[in-house]
Amino acid sequence: METVLKASNIVKYFNEPEPFQVLKNVSFEVGKGEFLSVVGKSGCGKSTLLYILSTMDTDFTGDLEIKGERLNGWKQNALAGFRNMHLGFVFQFHYLLPEFSALKNVMLPALKLGKYSEEEIEHRAIEKLKLVEMDEYSHKLSSKLSGGQQQRVAIARALINDPDIIMGDEPTGNLDKSNSQRVFDIFKQLARENHQTIITVTHDKDFAAGSDRIVEMQDGQIIRA
Amino acid sequence: MNWKLAFGIAITHLVTKKKQSVVAMLGVLFGISMFIVMISFMTGVNQFLEDMAMDNTPHIRIYNPVEVKDEKIISKAGTGNNSWYVVFHQRPKNDLAKIKNGLLIADKIEKMPEVRGVAPMVSSQVFFNNGPVQIPANISGIDVKKQDALFGLSGKMDDGSLDDLLKGSDDVILGKGLAQKAGVHVGDRVNVTTPEGYNITLKVVGIFSFGIVSLDDSKSYATLATVQKILQRDPSYITDINIKLNDMNKATEIKSELKAQMPGVYLEDWQEANASILAGEKIRNIMTGVVSFTLLLVAGFGIYNIMNMNIVNKMKDIAILKATGFQGNDITAIFLLESLVIGVAGGLLGLLLGFLFSYLLSITPFPAGTFFRISTFPVNFLPQHYILGVLFGFITTLFAGYFPALKASKIDPVIIIRG
Ligand SMILES: Nc1ncnc2c1ncn2[C@@H]1O[C@H](COP(=O)(O)OP(=O)(O)OP(=O)(O)O)[C@@H](O)[C@H]1O
Numbered sequence A: 001m002e003t004v005l006k007a008s009n010i011v012k013y014f015n016e017p018e019p020f021q022v023l024k025n026v027s028f029e030v031g032k033g034e035f036l037s038v039v040g041k042s043g044c045g046k047s048t049l050l051y052i053l054s055t056m057d058t059d060f061t062g063d064l065e066i067k068g069e070r071l072n073g074w075k076q077n078a079l080a081g082f083r084n085m086h087l088g089f090v091f092q093f094h095y096l097l098p099e100f101s102a103l104k105n106v107m108l109p110a111l112k113l114g115k116y117s118e119e120e121i122e123h124r125a126i127e128k129l130k131l132v133e134m135d136e137y138s139h140k141l142s143s144k145l146s147g148g149q150q151q152r153v154a155i156a157r158a159l160i161n162d163p164d165i166i167m168g169d170e171p172t173g174n175l176d177k178s179n180s181q182r183v184f185d186i187f188k189q190l191a192r193e194n195h196q197t198i199i200t201v202t203h204d205k206d207f208a209a210g211s212d213r214i215v216e217m218q219d220g221q222i223i224r225a
Numbered sequence B: 001m002n003w004k005l006a007f008g009i010a011i012t013h014l015v016t017k018k019k020q021s022v023v024a025m026l027g028v029l030f031g032i033s034m035f036i037v038m039i040s041f042m043t044g045v046n047q048f049l050e051d052m053a054m055d056n057t058p059h060i061r062i063y064n065p066v067e068v069k070d071e072k073i074i075s076k077a078g079t080g081n082n083s084w085y086v087v088f089h090q091r092p093k094n095d096l097a098k099i100k101n102g103l104l105i106a107d108k109i110e111k112m113p114e115v116r117g118v119a120p121m122v123s124s125q126v127f128f129n130n131g132p133v134q135i136p137a138n139i140s141g142i143d144v145k146k147q148d149a150l151f152g153l154s155g156k157m158d159d160g161s162l163d164d165l166l167k168g169s170d171d172v173i174l175g176k177g178l179a180q181k182a183g184v185h186v187g188d189r190v191n192v193t194t195p196e197g198y199n200i201t202l203k204v205v206g207i208f209s210f211g212i213v214s215l216d217d218s219k220s221y222a223t224l225a226t227v228q229k230i231l232q233r234d235p236s237y238i239t240d241i242n243i244k245l246n247d248m249n250k251a252t253e254i255k256s257e258l259k260a261q262m263p264g265v266y267l268e269d270w271q272e273a274n275a276s277i278l279a280g281e282k283i284r285n286i287m288t289g290v291v292s293f294t295l296l297l298v299a300g301f302g303i304y305n306i307m308n309m310n311i312v313n314k315m316k317d318i319a320i321l322k323a324t325g326f327q328g329n330d331i332t333a334i335f336l337l338e339s340l341v342i343g344v345a346g347g348l349l350g351l352l353l354g355f356l357f358s359y360l361l362s363i364t365p366f367p368a369g370t371f372f373r374i375s376t377f378p379v380n381f382l383p384q385h386y387i388l389g390v391l392f393g394f395i396t397t398l399f400a401g402y403f404p405a406l407k408a409s410k411i412d413p414v415i416i417i418r419g
């Protein structure tokens, strides 16, 4: 299997309030089209790891390679461009832009990428919203949506640029059983059919059990890969 | 960078925060409108005063001043044993104020291509007698036609007519204030005493006013011949030559040219003659500049504060945008555009309001009393002031918006998203 993401010897410290090592020599690889779950106790460093993998957090030591590109030392702007093109992200706390409609929220990363015309982007955004069953709310202001609805719109947004890797920090955290199942099915389908890589942090046992591989963390280390 | 996208986001932000946007815009609006009113009024006043002064001021005046010689009372002359002391008389000689060959010079100057016209004049101090009271005044003998052509004297007539001066001899026209003090009206006769003690009775054929109290209180005009007669001088006796140029800005240049040709006479250009008015103008310009700058600074600070607040409120959104691939300069563009929209909208509305205020001011009656020839506030409507206004608004908001926008672009998304 082709490797899309390779992390080697990731070490991360937090200096506030006191020096504290969150990640201790984390190394692992993820293959193309793999559906990976990261599990572990609250506070063990899952989110921290995911932010590093997402290229947003650059304050760490170790190597990060995505799609064969070694990303250490890249400028913020270059990383933003890289994220825009190759990564989709669903945050732990559903983060949409409150002034924009659900549809516009989904469209924004694609408008930034500028690969398609605006009409095409809108069409594709509606497709993604259909996938998460949010198309009927597409013109509703995102701040007027429920938590679960927002989370589903956020998933649609993560998918809009057909990224190579979709990262989710508890993407089903706010969803009921049936919606969780639906998100799970979507992820499974993306991995199987589009060979997109999924990396999710989750506390949902069933969700993790259904994925291709589980990485378990404890106190900033991987104890099972 | 995708400006259209940045603009779309900026507009959405502005529209969702209507109140805040309007408040920021009002700051610019008032700043710019006050700037327009200030500069329109101040330049209006400048122009009014300058016009009023320039109406009566020649661009170049040729005359013979009464000079006190700047010499020591006593000085040594000769050398060695053969030296002696010279004692000087410090009082001015009773030199004639006459310009030698005045009329000839006037004719010659009139032929210069830069010169619009030349008016010779005989000027003297006199007393107008109102019973036992003597009113000090100045009488100028003029070439009526030429003087009128250069200084528009006929337009300044309140009563009587300038042309009547030409009809008879021993006629005079008086300034409004002077006529009042002398207690005469058109048709009356007035007794005049010259410095040499010669007495003559003149007939008042007109009353004029320049709108400048000091002139209207002291000036009177008669024909060249009349004044030469009063002063008991010959018809070649000229004390002043007044020159108007086609381009008044060439005055200094032409003055030096004339000076080289005629070393014996004294020349004065309008800048020297109107030094106090020009100084006043300078002060008003500085004042306008300072007040405008302050207004714009305040408006700029308003925008700066609001944009800073805006960015603090939008930290999360900025983090999201960055997380999903927006770059630092995209973020800068979004927030800079927000300020610029505020600035341009506020600026344009400010122009409109400024124009309206200026217009209202320009039709407001000016309580000038009877001496000023003016009925409403003097206000200029110059396109360049309006262009300057938007330009200032634009630049101020650009500056005020730039620093918050730069700050926004530096926000680290992880810190916000991690919570
Ligand atoms: N900004 C920060 N400064 C200092 N310490 C932090 C910071 N963010 C997180 N930590 C600490 O780092 C550790 C790992 O945090 P992280 O958010 O990665 O946990 P997590 O595994 O995602 O937990 P959860 O399952 O509750 O989301 C925790 O002990 C947390 O207190």
Ligand SMILES: [Mg+2]
Pocket: A046, A047, A048, A092, A169
């Ligand atoms: Mg977490």
